[in-house]
Amino acid sequence: MGPSLRLERSFFDREVTAVARDLLGCVVRHRGVSIRLSEVEAYAGQDDPGSHAYRGVTPRTRVMFGEPGHAYVYFSYGMHWCLNLVCDTLGTASAVLLRAGEVIDGVEVARSRRVAARRDVDLARGPARLAQALAVDRAQDGLDLCSGGPLEVFAGEPVADSAVVWGPRVGVAGAGAPTPWRVSLVNDRTVSAYRVGGRRSPAK
DNA sequence: CCGGTGATGGACT
DNA sequence: GTCCATCACCGGA
Numbered sequence: 001m002g003p004s005l006r007l008e009r010s011f012f013d014r015e016v017t018a019v020a021r022d023l024l025g026c027v028v029r030h031r032g033v034s035i036r037l038s039e040v041e042a043y044a045g046q047d048d049p050g051s052h053a054y055r056g057v058t059p060r061t062r063v064m065f066g067e068p069g070h071a072y073v074y075f076s077y078g079m080h081w082c083l084n085l086v087c088d089t090l091g092t093a094s095a096v097l098l099r100a101g102e103v104i105d106g107v108e109v110a111r112s113r114r115v116a117a118r119r120d121v122d123l124a125r126g127p128a129r130l131a132q133a134l135a136v137d138r139a140q141d142g143l144d145l146c147s148g149g150p151l152e153v154f155a156g157e158p159v160a161d162s163a164v165v166w167g168p169r170v171g172v173a174g175a176g177a178p179t180p181w182r183v184s185l186v187n188d189r190t191v192s193a194y195r196v197g198g199r200r201s202p203a204k
Numbered sequence: 205c206c207g208g209t210g211a212t213g214g215a216c217t
Numbered sequence: 218g219t220c221c222a223t224c225a226c227c228g229g230a
Contacts, residue, residue, distance in 0.1 A: 041222075050222075052215095060215060077223045078212030084222090097222060116225060128223050169222075 004154040009146045012068035012087045016042045016094035019087045020183050023096060024164060025156035027104065028083075030134040033113075034105035035124050036156060037098060039184035039191045041169060043084070045093040050169060050181075053093035063142045064093040071151055073131070073141040080128030081137045085145065085153070099127045099182070100192045126192045159185065 007026065012019055020042040027034050043051040045064075052074065053064045063072045064086055072084040072095050088094040103110045103123045110123045110133040117123050124130040131137070136151070143151045167182045184191045 043222080052222080055216080058215075074222080075214060077221065078214075080212095080223050082222065099222085126223070 006146070007153045007155060009067075009069040012085060012145075013089065014087065016044050016087045016096060017181070019085075020096045020181075021164065023085070023153075024183060024185055025159040027154045027156050028098060028101070028134065028152070029105075029154065030136060030140070030151045032106045032109045033103060033134050035101035035130060035133065036104050037101045038188040039100035039182070041097040041099055041182045043095050043097065043181070045088065051093070051095075061093065064095055065091055069144065069146040071136075071140050071143045071145060073136060073138060075138065076128060081131040082127040083131045083134070083136045083140070097127055098130055100125050100184070100190050101130055102188075102190045103133060121189045125190050162186075
């Protein structure tokens with residue numbers, strides 16, 4: 001392991017898909033667990049129908065419209081939390097959803113938070129699983145990632161373009177966007193399962 | 205391995 | 218009232 005350099009605000013203050021690409025291989029750390037990111041997804045602010053910010057500022061989306069380099073945490077499906085990193089220029093409301101990664105430090109702590117995970121590769125394979133492994137919930141919404149707080153992101157080994165693959169979104173109801181927003185590491189076992197027809201059927 | 209489905213609560217219309 | 222940026226579990230192959 002080399003030196004761990006915390007990402008500065010200028011890293012996040014760039015076009016959101018560029019930030020998403022560069023987050024692969026980086027390490028997010030919170031409360032004793034470090035995760036190397038293998039899969040992320042870009043949400044391009046107010047002009048993106050798939051984004052929570054699409055309909056403007058609400059109490060929930062307020063953080064997205066704020067300064068880049070902060071955490072945006074939302075509650076999903078009545079029982080899960082998901083962690084995003086606010087990106088791009090102040091006010092654009094862009095963010096990157098952290099979808100999956102490999103636990104590289106604090107494996108025992110992560111296991112204790114993810115009792116249902118049968119294999120270590122499943123500890124942070126999926127956005128809600130990743131947040132649970134990190135013990136991220138509403139309390140981390142809005143936290144600054146760049147000022148030495150408890151939630152931080154560090155640079156990792158550089159990832160070559162040949163080791164990166166772009167794809168469509170997962171689990172978003174909105175019309176399919178022409179742009180691929182999801183980026184992941186090629187042949188990485190911690191990338192979340194890709195479900196083409198993964199939508200839940202209506203309860204009977 | 206795979207596909208199908210219930211659980212569960214808040215944000216927004 | 219409707220819609221989810223999901224997960225775990227179950228049964229079949």
